[in-house]
Amino acid sequence: MAPSGMKPDEYAVYSLLFEKAPLTATEMADFLGMPLTTVLDYLKAMSAAGHLQRIPHPLDGRAVQLRLNTRGVVAHRRAHDRFEVVYQEVVRSLSIPVDRLRVALAALDEAVQTVGERASRPH
Numbered sequence: 403m404a405p406s407g408m409k410p411d412e413y414a415v416y417s418l419l420f421e422k423a424p425l426t427a428t429e430m431a432d433f434l435g436m437p438l439t440t441v442l443d444y445l446k447a448m449s450a451a452g453h454l455q456r457i458p459h460p461l462d463g464r465a466v467q468l469r470l471n472t473r474g475v476v477a478h479r480r481a482h483d484r485f486e487v488v489y490q491e492v493v494r495s496l497s498i499p500v501d502r503l504r505v506a507l508a509a510l511d512e513a514v515q516t517v518g519e520r521a522s523r524p525h
Contacts (some may be wrong), residue, residue, distance in 0.1 A: 406484035408477065413485060415444045416453075416470065416478040424457055424467035453477055 403410050418433055419425065427445060431438040445468065448454050453474030459465035470478060493500050 403481065403484055403488065406481040408481040410485075412444065412447075413478075413481045415441070415448070416474065416481065419468060419470050420475065420478050423469035425469075426459065426465050426467055430468070448474065451477070 403413060406413075408416065415430070415434065418430060422433065425433070427441050428438060430436075430445075431441045434441065445454065451473075453470055455469050455471040455474075456466045457469065459467050496503060
């Protein structure tokens, strides 16, 4: 991802806004599974790069929703183009078909969630 000018974790944050905007920082933290303070750090950097548009929240006058502005969309597109190249290289390098890998990862995710639910129940 380095040639795109964006790190993979930054690309994930940009992609969330690209796909789901407008969002509040709190909504972003929930989607990303990150602490709000971490999301705010990303947003600060995105704002400094001139990639964000802030709009008043339609239901909460104290809140602000965020979306990528034109410069942010261009930066995301550049990173996405690089991501696709790398993704295709990874898929070609897999020792099993990608659809089988997806099934295996879904099963792993389900197992982890089940164990987590069991662990959170009172003994």
